[in-house]
Amino acid sequence: MNDPYKMLGVSSSATLDEIKKAYRKLAKSLHPDLNPGNKESEKKFKEVSHAFDLIGTAEARAKFDRGETDDQQRQKYEEHSQRQKQNSFYDSQQSYGRYSSSFGEGFDGEELFSSIFGGGRRRGSSQMKTAGADELYQLEVEFREAALGAEKIITLPNGKKLQVKIPAGVEDGKKLRFKGLGGSGHGNGPAGDAYVQIHIKRLEGFTRKGVDIETEVAVSIFEAITGGEIEVPTIDGVVMMKIPSGVCTGTKLRIKGKGMGQGDSRGNQIVKLKIVLPKNIDPDLAESIKNLQHKFDYNPRNV
Amino acid sequence: MNIPLRKKLEESSESCGVPCEMIIHFIEAEWISPIDREHRMLDDEDEARVKLIWELREDFGVNDEAMPIILHLLDQLNFFHWKIKQSIL
Structure with missing residues (x-):
């Protein structure tokens, strides 16, 4: 077992307050939740925590200074080790945990991530399955076409051709929906919808x-x-x-x-x-x- | 589907090394949302959070006013960390 005083970087004559301060300083820099994924700092944090258990209170320190390593202390050490074997809170949240995911509710992370990573972002996780964005296109039609109905073919930016059936008597500004013809989904997510908004040209008289x-x-x-x-x-x-x-x-x-x-x-x-x-x-x-x-x-x- | 193991408050208290009354305080302060709130039963995630709160209080001297801010920031951090990992995998 390492010397807890050395571990905490204090002298054996340090006051309890000094020991506590030294421990807090170390724990702040080593805590696994502040160093996610860093196994080295996690190990050090466990050692430092145990060192503090040994000399952090007047009673424990007195026992340690007397050289007592009684059953109770050993048991405490084992319990401590056992506890430290359990996952840190950070680890518990790395499969979209309840606490961190509740933060994500209503948060449009996808938009933010798209703006950060752009189109170059790699995909592949089934958990990132998201629907594609809806896309809106504008279509100008003659007054007569709007009155009697017509069929038009428009070419979308991706090169796809879209056959637009303009219903007779269509209202100006009406959006016609084309299911699944919008932006592609991510990770097998469904494609968004395309909307074509009708603008009716004026006809003199x-x-x-x-x-x-x-x-x-x-x-x-x-x-x-x-x-x-x-x-x-x-x-x-x-x-x-x-x-x-x-x-x-x-x-x-x-x-x-x-x-x-x-x-x-x-x-x-x-x-x-x-x-x-x-x-x-x-x-x-x-x-x-x-x-x-x-x-x-x-x-x-x-x- | 794995159903998370649920423990009684007393069992979690023993497993985390945190007194029962403190865990109750954490729940009442809404820092912990037990998997089974009605029966006050905790799962692994809850226990990990209990330990974190306990360490923040006892080791770092974080008071009750600052605790929700720190937890919120940690939740944000973990969410973004998870999102980034997912997006680059």
């Missing part, structure tokens, strides 16, 4: 109102008064629409089934009329209107 499409169509004063049939653009092409007599600017007419969507669920086109005068008023026209005014004048603010 067409405004979406839910499932309906609103358009504005110009009519002449004659068409407004007498009614008639006019050409109206729709997303399916030009159609003829009947106008009743006596319509005003702002009158709304409905063309059934020319809105967003497909089949029975398809919306309507709302046609808003706007009475437009000729660019240049012919003097004859002005004269004729004046004559008509004498005969048919009315107060439009009091109709």
Whole structure:
């Protein structure tokens, strides 16, 4: 057995306080939890701890100084050795122990580790099985494609081609999900999902109102008064629409089934009329209107 | 699957060389979360932590105020150590 005084680096005349201070100083530098995996410091720590057991209290020290190595002391030494054979707390936590893992709950270590190790990090542990990241892509579609539905093929950054089926009547900003086509998982973890966000391009003259499409169509004063049939653009092409007599600017007419969507669920086109005068008023026209005014004048603010 | 060996408080006290009342104090301070809290039974991990706390108190003079900070830092350290080991294996 080594001399405990030497072990602790104190003289045999040192006070108990000095012994304790010396022990603490050594223990701080040798403790296995502060030197994880260092077997040499672990061994020294055991020796230093035992040395302190022998001379750390007045009673134990007196016995040691008297040269007593009685059964009790031997037993104490054996118990001490036995205890030291048990794992340190550090060792107990090296298989993702309960205490250290509770620290990891809710902690996005993966992100941190990715930023530290980047793409060069080696993998291989089944315990590091993590799902791949979701990826978001943007896709611009024509108004007509959004209204009637379409199929588009986009190429992902990794070279994979993705067939995107745009549902008829899709909302602007809608994210379409493609399961398992996102980032690759780590250690056999599942791949993330790819999301394609739809951005609908504007189409001059067409405004979406839910499932309906609103358009504005110009009519002449004659068409407004007498009614008639006019050409109206729709997303399916030009159609003829009947106008009743006596319509005003702002009158709304409905063309059934020319809105967003497909089949029975398809919306309507709302046609808003706007009475437009000729660019240049012919003097004859002005004269004729004046004559008509004498005969048919009315107060439009009091109709 | 290995079920961790659970010991009664008295057995753990003997095995760790730490008085029962101190272990109870550690549990009440929430420095130890016994594997079986209801029956106050400890497993190897709990025992290793009991010994660590005991050494920090008795040998290093760590007081009750500083103890949770040190334990939290050690838990962090062990977590990162484990993570790093896993990532380079």
